[in-house]
Amino acid sequence: MEGKCEKGMKQDSRTRSGKPGSTRSGPRNHSDFKGYNNSYTRYPASRATTGEKAASKPEEKSEESRETGAVIGRNAVRELLRSGLPVDKIFVSRGEREGSITMLVSMALEQKIPVIEVDRRKLDLLSGSIPHQGIVAMAAQKEYCSVEDILEISRTRGEPPLIVIADNINDPNNLGALIRCAEGAGAHGVIIPKRHSTGISPAVIRASAGASEHMAIAKVTNIAQTLEELKKLGIWTYAAEADGTPYDQTDFAGPCALVFGSEGEGISQNVRSHCDFTVSIPMYGKINSLNVSAAAAIITYSAKQAQVRQRASGPADPIK
Secondary structure (H helix, E strand, O other), X not given: OOOOOOOOOOEOOOEEOOOOOOOOOEEOOHHHOOOXXXXXXXXXXXXXXXXXXXXXXXXXXXXXXXXXXXXXXXHHHHXXXXXXXXXXXXXXXXXXXXXXXXXHHHHHHHOOOOEEEEOHHHHHHHHOOOOOOOEEEEEOOOOOEOHHHHHHHHXXXXXXOEEEEXXXXXXXXXXXXXXXXXXXXXXXXXXXXXXXXXXXXXXXXXXXXXXXXXXXXXXXXXXXXXXXXXXXXXXXXXXXXXXXXXXXXXXXXXXXXXXXXXXXXXXXXXXXXXXXXXXXOOOOOOOOOOOHHHHHHHHHHHHHHHHHHHHHOOOOOOOO
């Protein structure tokens, strides 16, 4: 599910124990957090051309390319890669690579841009009526920040970190709605993976109702590794899954990162195994799960309220 948690926890008002064998126990508040000192800068959305003749004939952009931020054709992709503008991923036709396609793939890999082989039908869908010549790039509509930048935002606000992590969410409407929930709840940032996830496309921006413009969003290569790095900094990690401890019985006070998965598959087992706790939302009706954004809203607001209550109960310790 999108709002779910594993293995029960014995808790009191200040202390929680983690999974069996875990060494992560004891008081959990934002003084545990060892932050970074990097500054966060939000950049305007990139403006990339689409199609080999897009500059002179912008009307030729298909409806699908407008929705996804697709940059179509070899010449257009080449110029995008040369521009230095952010690129989410590049799709190439599966099979033999020839001519300039090989060079473009090499350029993308040098810039650490994911290159994904797909059937030509996928490229046809992305490009609409525009000849794609075997390659389509997905231009990022927002400059991504780093995880360190997100942590610095929490330091600047003098608050314990509250981070939302999206694992394998491919539907742009779901990701946009999740970003909207995170921003409304006062989260300091959203983390998404480079692969197996939609990027910040025009459809995501629209679904976020403008929240993406106010939210720091980081894209990382490995969610599981990122979770381990956050844990080393004193941030507690929670997977939202169906078989966990009810969220209203979970202590979210202190620094925390909340992981939400896709509608169909939920959180991957690898990512889930790197979380300290699993939390769930009790279901009282006939359906067995909520939309990911609805689940994220319930759990993220609950975590924020716990952090606010903790800070109100006494002087806030400075973030280290």
